[in-house]
Amino acid sequence: MDERVEEEIEALKAILMDEVIVKQEGNGTATIETDVFPATASDHSSQYVRVTLIFSLPVGYPDVMPTVDLKNPRGLDDSVLKIMKKDIETKMENLIGEPVVFEIIEVVRERLTESNLPSCHCVICLYGFSESDQFIKTQCYHYFHSYCLVCHLKTSERIYKEEQEKLPAWQRTSSYKQQCPVCRETITVDTENLSKAAPPIERENARNFEIDDNLLALQKKMAALFKHQQSRGGIIDLEAEESKLLLVTSPVSEENETTPGPSLTQNSHSTSATDYLGSSNSRRGVSRGARGIRGAFSAARKSRGHFYSTSR
Numbered sequence: 307m308d309e310r311v312e313e314e315i316e317a318l319k320a321i322l323m324d325e326v327i328v329k330q331e332g333n334g335t336a337t338i339e340t341d342v343f344p345a346t347a348s349d350h351s352s353q354y355v356r357v358t359l360i361f362s363l364p365v366g367y368p369d370v371m372p373t374v375d376l377k378n379p380r381g382l383d384d385s386v387l388k389i390m391k392k393d394i395e396t397k398m399e400n401l402i403g404e405p406v407v408f409e410i411i412e413v414v415r416e417r418l419t420e421s422n423l424p425s426c427h428c429v430i431c432l433y434g435f436s437e438s439d440q441f442i443k444t445q446c447y448h449y450f451h452s453y454c455l456v457c458h459l460k461t462s463e464r465i466y467k468e469e470q471e472k473l474p475a476w477q478r479t480s481s482y483k484q485q486c487p488v489c490r491e492t493i494t495v496d497t498e499n500l501s502k503a504a505p506p507i508e509r510e511n512a513r514n515f516e517i518d519d520n521l522l523a524l525q526k527k528m529a530a531l532f533k534h535q536q537s538r539g540g541i542i543d544l545e546a547e548e549s550k551l552l553l554v555t556s557p558v559s560e561e562n563e564t565t566p567g568p569s570l571t572q573n574s575h576s577t578s579a580t581d582y583l584g585s586s587n588s589r590r591g592v593s594r595g596a597r598g599i600r601g602a603f604s605a606a607r608k609s610r611g612h613f614y615s616t617s618r
Contacts, residue, residue: 308366310405311363311405314405321408322340327339334365338360339361340358340411341356342356342411343415343418344356344418345415345416353422353443354423354424355380356378356380356418356447357378357380357387357418359376359410360374361407363407368402369402371402372398372407376391381426381443381447381449382421382426383426385425386421390417397413398410423437428450428454430451430455430457430458431506431509433506433508435506436507436508439451439506439508440453442495444493445494448487448489453506454506455500456501462484
């Protein structure tokens with residue numbers, strides 16, 4: 307490995323200490339990973355954004371540009387990440403042939419400091435964050451308006467208790483645990499203090515929903531499209547499909563039930579008598595046939611005896 311690379315790695319370990327992970331491969335390549343936070347004078351509670359930098363140092367670095375990946379961004383939207391990537395590319399092009407890892411870390415740190423206010427949206431109310439909003443950062447680096455998170459946790463706890471009351475005692479689980487609405491990690495939030503937070507400003511200033519001409523035109527357009535698809539069989543009506551397979555049977559009333567007429571009864575009796583006579587006659591025929599066969603065998607025996615006596 308290049309001596310310049312070894313010196314840079316030693317300097318990074320001395321400056322960042324436990325915040326950097328270095329993996330050196332036998333083929334001369336190396337991987338450097340570190341989490342970057344905004345500069346807040348070591349006030350970790352004020353660090354609302356972060357990102358993980360992964361450097362892949364190829365053979366020939368620093369004369370060859372490394373590969374830099376931004377992983378696990380928190381509180382940053384795509385526009386901020388795009389600007390960071392642009393800054394990183396510019397810095398690498400300007401410092402080709404020189405160790406550039408620490409320089410890139412500082413560029414990203416400066417951008418995080420400028421964007422320390424979360425640029426994402428609150429996933430509960432779907433509104434953004436403004437400077438006067440009260441918001442909270444969880445241990446998993448997800449951001450919510452304090453007002454929204456308290457409402458969510460209280461509602462979740464109420465639903466949890468209602469579901470537990472429906473279960474028998476042996477199926478009930480432990481007490482309610484607060485969870486992050488995004489990643490479901492267990493969090494610890496003081497709901498009593500956060501209950502005093504005001505609603506988001508953007509939500510309070512949002513205008514009431516009104517149906518305008520554009521929405522009416524869209525509804526008319528979509529209604530015509532729905533009818534066209536329905537005429538072509540493109541719309542599946544679940545209730546209609548279920549009714550096709552439904553077999554409806556109506557019970558027969560007692561008034562409609564009639565007994566068979568006398569002619570049908572007589573015919574059934576006469577048929578039964580005829581069948582009985584026919585079956586008895588067939589049995590008689592079988593017995594007569596059997597006697598005839600036995601008689602033939604007896605006559606044959608007598609003729610043989612007569613033949614034997616004559617020959618003697």
